[in-house]
Amino acid sequence: MVKQVTTTAAIERLKKTYQRKAGSWALQHLGHETPDGSAASFPLHPPTQQQAMADQQTVIDWVASWRAHPKLSDAVVWGTRHWSLLGRQDVPLRLEIPAGHTLASIIGKTDQWTSLLRRFESLLAALDSSENLRSVLARDADGIVALTNIDFQRLVDVLVWLGQHPASELYIRQLPVRGVDTKWIEANRRLVTALHRAHTGHMSLGIATEPSLWRIRLLDNTHHIGALSDVSAPLDQLAALDVKPRRVLIVENLISLLTLPAMQDTIAIFGRGTAVPELAKLPWLASADVYYWGDLDTHGLRILHTFRAAGVDATSLLMDLPTLQQFHDLWAQETKPFTGDLDLLTTSEAAAYDYLCTHPGTRLEQERIDWSHVLEILRARGFVFERLD
Numbered sequence: 056m057v058k059q060v061t062t063t064a065a066i067e068r069l070k071k072t073y074q075r076k077a078g079s080w081a082l083q084h085l086g087h088e089t090p091d092g093s094a095a096s097f098p099l100h101p102p103t104q105q106q107a108m109a110d111q112q113t114v115i116d117w118v119a120s121w122r123a124h125p126k127l128s129d130a131v132v133w134g135t136r137h138w139s140l141l142g143r144q145d146v147p148l149r150l151e152i153p154a155g156h157t158l159a160s161i162i163g164k165t166d167q168w169t170s171l172l173r174r175f176e177s178l179l180a181a182l183d184s185s186e187n188l189r190s191v192l193a194r195d196a197d198g199i200v201a202l203t204n205i206d207f208q209r210l211v212d213v214l215v216w217l218g219q220h221p222a223s224e225l226y227i228r229q230l231p232v233r234g235v236d237t238k239w240i241e242a243n244r245r246l247v248t249a250l251h252r253a254h255t256g257h258m259s260l261g262i263a264t265e266p267s268l269w270r271i272r273l274l275d276n277t278h279h280i281g282a283l284s285d286v287s288a289p290l291d292q293l294a295a296l297d298v299k300p301r302r303v304l305i306v307e308n309l310i311s312l313l314t315l316p317a318m319q320d321t322i323a324i325f326g327r328g329t330a331v332p333e334l335a336k337l338p339w340l341a342s343a344d345v346y347y348w349g350d351l352d353t354h355g356l357r358i359l360h361t362f363r364a365a366g367v368d369a370t371s372l373l374m375d376l377p378t379l380q381q382f383h384d385l386w387a388q389e390t391k392p393f394t395g396d397l398d399l400l401t402t403s404e405a406a407a408y409d410y411l412c413t414h415p416g417t418r419l420e421q422e423r424i425d426w427s428h429v430l431e432i433l434r435a436r437g438f439v440f441e442r443l444d
Contacts (some may be wrong), residue, residue, distance in 0.1 A: 059117050060099040062124045065150055068160050069095055073155075078196030080155025081171050082189055087179065093151055094158045099131075101146040104138040118364040121147040128160045160349075171200045174207055178250070181211050182218065198209030198246045207406035209234050210243065210250075217251050222261040230262070269293055269334075270309075270325040273353040274318040275300070294337050298322065302438065303340055305331065305369075307349045307358075308422045316430075319439040333360050342368060346436065351379050353393040356408045360397040373432060375403040376410055379419055389418035 072095050099121070107114045121131050127150065127303070134148040152158045159168035175192055178199075182188055202210060213232045217223075223230075227237045227345055240247065248431040251260055266289035273284045278298050280286065286293075301320035306312050312325045324334065326349065334340065347362055347369040349355035355374065362369050392415045411417050434440070 058100065059102060059114075060097075061117070062120050062127055062151075065127060066162060068097070069152070069158055069381055073158055073162055073164060074197065076177075076198075077155060077168070077171060078193035080158075081168075081175050081196065082193060084155060084172060085175060085179070087184065087189055088193075090154075093153050094117040094155045095150065098149045099147045101134070101136075101148060104136070104141060106139070107141060107144075118144075118146055130157075130161070155290045164357060165202055171196060174199055175349065177207075177211055181215050182250070182254040187256075188250070191249045191253040195249060202243075203345065205234065206239075206243070209239065210247065211393075213240075213247060214250055214254060216425060217247075217260055217262075218255050220261065221255055221257050224261065224263045224435075226263045255394070263349070267327075267330070269327070270312070271317065272312060272323045273298075274315060274321040276317070277320075278322060286346070290333060290336060294339075294437050296339065298339050300339065300343050302346065303343045304372075304438075305334065305348065306340055306421065307355070308420070310422055311348070315427065316440045318433075319441055321438060326358075328354075329361070332367075334362070335365040335367050345369045345398075346372050347374075348421060350420050351375060351407065351411075352389045352420075353408065353411050355388070355418075356397055356400060356404060356411070357395070359392045359404070360399045363399040370436075371401070371404055372436065373424060373429065374422065376406040379405075379407050379410065379417070382419055382424055385419060385423040387418050387420055387423070388416050390416070392416065 076094070079088060080094060083090045098361075102114050102117075111234050122128060130150050130152050131147045132149045133145050136144045136146055138144060152161065158164075159165055178192065179188070199207070199210075209232065213230065213235050216230065216232050227235070227240045248260060252258060257422055268287040269290055270285070270287045271293065273279050273286070276284070278284075278300065280296075298379050300322045302318075302322075304315070304321060304323045305326045306315075306323060307326040307328065310323060310324055315323050322343075326347070331347070345367055347359050348371070349358055359369065359371055359374065389411075392411065394412060397405070400408055430440070
C-alpha cells in the first residue's frame with residue numbers, strides 16, 4: 056500500500072531536488088539552457104475510498120494540511136473523486152512546481168537563489184560561456200553559492216588572471232590577486248581547477264608548486280656527499296646522484312629511518328605511503344636489491360603491491376603472518392581497511408593479507424616492533440652493520 060505524501064515529506068523532497076538541480080535551473084533562468092519541464096512534479100498518492108473509510112479522520116486531516124499549507128497549497132493539483140459511500144470529495148493528486156525560483160521560495164531559499172543567479176551572471180560574463188563551463192556551474196552550484204562575497208570575488212579575479220596567464224609558473228603567493236594565497240588556493244583548489252579547466256581547456260593551473268622532498272640516509276660513508284649523510288631533495292635530484300648501492304631499504308616511519316645503524320653499501324629512504332611507486336624513477340634502484348618495510352596492515356601491503364606494479368622487484372621486510380602473530384600484543388586499529396585484490400604479493404605476504412581481511416581493523420605499526428628483532432631480521436637478510444673505511 057502506497058502511503059500518502061505528507062507536506063513535511065514533500066518539503067524534504069523539494070530540498071533535495073533543489074540541492075541537486077539549482078545550478079541547472081539558474082542557467083535556464085538566465086537563458087543559457089533550455090527548460091526541461093517543471094522544476095518538480097510528483098504524485099501525492101491520495102487515498103482510495105477503502106482507505107478513507109478505514110480512517111476517515113486521518114484522511115480529513117491530510118487533505119486539510121495540503122489545503123492550508125502556506126507554501127505548498129498553490130502548487131497542488133486537485134482532483135475530484137465520486138465515491139459511492141462518501142460522495143464527492145476533492146483530494147490532492149500531485150505537486151506541480153513550474154520553475155526553480157518558485158521552488159526556492161517554497162523551501163525558504165530565495166536569498167540563496169538570488170545570490171546564485173548573480174554569481175552565475177558574473178562568472179558567465181567574466182569567462183567564456185562554453186558548454187563545459189555551464190556543466191561545471193550546474194554541478195558545483197553548492198560550492199559557488201557557499202563562498203562569502205569576498206571569496207567569490209577572489210574566485211572571479213583569480214580565474215580571470217589564470218585565464219590570461221595559463222602558464223605563468225608563478226608560486227601561489229606571487230599571484231597579483233589581492234587576498235589569494237596558498238591557504239586560499241588549497242581551500243578552493245577543486246573549484247578553481249574545475250572552472251579554470253572548463254574556461255581554458257588547460258588541465259593544470261599553470262602555477263609553480265613546491266617540489267616534493269624525499270629524505271634519504273646514506274648509511275655507507277663512501278656514499279656521503281661531502282659531510283652530508285642525511286639528505287632531503289626532490290626526486291629528480293636524487294635520481295642524478297652518482298651512486299650504485301647494493302641495497303636500498305625503504306621504511307615508512309621516520310624514527311625507524313633515523314635509528315638505522317651504519318650499513319655497508321646501503322641507502323635508506325623515508326617512504327611516503329602511496330607515493331612510494333614514484334621511487335621507481337630512481338635509476339640506481341634498478342641495480343640494487345630493494346627492500347620495503349611498511350606497516351603490517353592492508354594499506355601497507357597495498358603500497359607494496361603498487362610499488363611492484365611500478366616495476367620495482369621489491370622484497371618485503373617484516374610484512375608476513377608470523378611477524379603479525381608474534382607481536383599480537385602490539386596491534387593497533389586500522390580504521391578503514393583496504394579490501395581489493397593484491398595479486399603481486401608473495402605467499403607469506405598474501406597469508407598476512409588474508410588474515411587482515413578476515414580480522415578487519417588489525418594492524419601492526421612498524422615502529423612498535425622490538426628493535427633488536429628488526430636488527431636480527433636485517434642481519435639475516437644480509438645487511439652488514441659496519442662502516443667502510
